[in-house]
Amino acid sequence: MRSRIVTGVMLVFVVLLVLSSASTAKNESSCIICHTNEALLKRLCKVPELGSGEAQG
Secondary structure, three states, rough: OOOHHHHHHHHHHHHHHHHHHHHOOOOOOOOHHHHOOOOHHHHHHHOOOOOOOOOOO
């Protein structure tokens, strides 16, 4: 009897885990959308200018 309860609880947990990961992957407001948008990244961060790379000596 106890093993059936434990098996049932584990099965419900696995089903909820699978369903939640599938819905998270379809989320349009995820970090991937923002972090792969080059125009938005350029607007948020000013890229520092690098020198010519020549030494002073």
